[in-house]
Amino acid sequence: ELKVEQNPLFLSMQEGKNYTIYCNYSTTSDRLYWYRQDPGKSLESLFVLLSNGAVKQEGRLMASLDTKARLSTLHITAAVHDLSATYFCAGSNYGGSQGNLIFGKGTKLSVKP
Amino acid sequence: NAGVTQTPKFRILKIGQSMTLQCAQDMNHNYMYWYRQDPGMGLKLIYYSVGAGITDKGEVPNGYNVSRSTTEDFPLRLELAAPSQTSVYFCASSYTSGSTTGELFFGEGSRLTVL
Numbered sequence: 001e002l003k004v005e006q007n008p009l010f011l012s013m014q015e016g017k018n019y020t021i022y023c024n025y026s027t028t029s030d031r032l033y034w035y036r037q038d039p040g041k042s043l044e045s046l047f048v049l050l051s052n053g054a055v056k057q058e059g060r061l062m063a064s065l066d067t068k069a070r071l072s073t074l075h076i077t078a079a080v081h082d083l084s085a086t087y088f089c090a091g092s093n094y095g096g097s098q099g100n101l102i103f104g105k106g107t108k109l110s111v112k113p
Numbered sequence: 114n115a116g117v118t119q120t121p122k123f124r125i126l127k128i129g130q131s132m133t134l135q136c137a138q139d140m141n142h143n144y145m146y147w148y149r150q151d152p153g154m155g156l157k158l159i160y161y162s163v164g165a166g167i168t169d170k171g172e173v174p175n176g177y178n179v180s181r182s183t184t185e186d187f188p189l190r191l192e193l194a195a196p197s198q199t200s201v202y203f204c205a206s207s208y209t210s211g212s213t214t215g216e217l218f219f220g221e222g223s224r225l226t227v228l
Contacts, residue, residue, distance in 0.1 A: 009153075031215060042203065042221050043156075048214040088155060092215055100146065100171060101217060105155040 002027050004091050006104035013079045013111050021087055021107045023072040029091030032072045033101065034063050037086045046074075046087075079111045115139050119204050119220035126194040126227045134189040134223050136204030144209045145187040146171075146217065147179065149200040156203065162187055163209075194227045201225075 003026040013019055023032070034046040047056045049065035049072060056063050060083065062075045072089055086108045090101040120135045138145065143164050148156040148171075158171030162181040176198060178190040187206075191198060202223045209215040 033216065042219045043205075043217075045216050045218070048216050050214065090217075100158050100161050101215075102158075103148075103156040105153065 002029055002091050002102045004029075004089060004102050004104040006087075006089055006107050009105060009107055011107055011109045013076070013109065015080055015111055015113050016078050018078065019076050021074040021076075021089075021109075023074070023089035023104055025070050025072075025091045025102075027070075028067075029070075031092045032065050033090040033092070034072070034074055035088045035090065037088065037106070039085075043088065076109075079109075081111050081113065084109055084111045117204055117206055117218055117220035119202075119223050121223060122221065123224050124226070126191075126225065128194060128196065128227060130194050131190070131192050132194070132225075134191070134202055134204070134225075136187045136189065136220060137185050138187075138204075138206040138218075139185065140206060140208070140218065141184065142206035142208045142218070143184070144207045144215075145181065146205045146207075147177070147187070147189045148203045148205065149173065150203060150222075151200050159189065159202075191225075196227050199225060199227045 005024045032049040035043040037043045047063040052067040054065045060077045065072045086106045088106045090103045117138045146161040147159040150156050157173045160179040162168045165184050168179050204220040205217040207217045
């Protein structure tokens with residue numbers, strides 16, 4: 001059974017600093033997703049990582065996937081206040097079962113001036 | 114572009130009452146899902162459907178029922194509401210196959226309180 005763990009669960013950063021959120025998963029996941037959620041809002045898709053070594057970047061966020069280590073990272077470069085949100089990673093059981101995503105508990109990011 | 118539409122957005126129920134959360138998508142997605150989100154717990158899958166007429170249980174199905182008579186609609190029924198069902202419910206859909214990303218698109222959420 002796929003399990004997804006994120007760390008840290010809470011992250012307070014200063015503007016301009018860099019940091020990384022880690023997402024470990026327990027068994028084979030054939031794709032890895034990152035979502036963003038603002039308070040009281042829905043989830044917005046950020047990245048979909050489909051293969052080992054995949055790297056995707058959008059603005060100050062960069063996501064990567066290492067399937068051998070069962071690890072995905074979300075790297076934040078020169079954080080700004082607008083990045084304050086909760087970030088979720090999710091793995092997929094699609095290859096083995098029916099395609100439902102398993103979510104981590106989320107990392108609540110707070111960027112302070 | 115409507116995407117995934119959920120109604121109602123907010124609802125207060127008394128213990129023992131029943132209700133249906135509605136979900137509709139206009140993207141011709143094959144998969145649809147219901148998740149619940151409790152504070153600090155991420156999202157947990159209640160039920161999902163891989164196509165019209167086919168549904169299956171997720172991680173936390175007890176106290177809920179679903180049906181999928183059309184591709185577009187995937188209502189979630191709460192029978193005999195309990196305080197433990199107080200949560201935010203998200204409906205999502207995806208076009209999932211071996212060759213697609215399977216990326217989920219979420220509705221705005223339905224905040225349910227059971228008193």
